[in-house]
Amino acid sequence: MRAVTVACCLMLTSSIGCRTALPLASPAEVISARHPRTLLLTVDDSVVRMSDGDLAGDTVVGLVKGQRTAIPLSRLTEVRAVVAAPAKTAELAVAVSGAAVLAVWMIGRWLTAPSANGRPDTCGNADPSSCQ
16 A cells, blocks of 8 residues: 555544544533533433533533533533544444455456456467467
């Protein structure tokens, strides 16, 4: 594989990558210390996705559907932070690479087969020893 192709694959998987939602045991401390980009807040049996959440006193403030929203911590039954999952991303990259290698190998076998899918042999004579 060429170095450029490998570099492009690494950039693509590192910028996109898989993500996972981790429950926060103490949301106030984690939100104020780490400032996660995306939060999943459970309020009144529904999940709200908040971007750029921050803590203002005892209230989580951030963007919900493009609108600035404030939700008191007392109303939240669960808080999860959406974070990168490098192990899942690596597993996905290995699986996709394996599938690509397998596809190339199968196509190569098909193309080099002496008589694949009705393709005639290169020699038209019945006696293969007479073919050059």
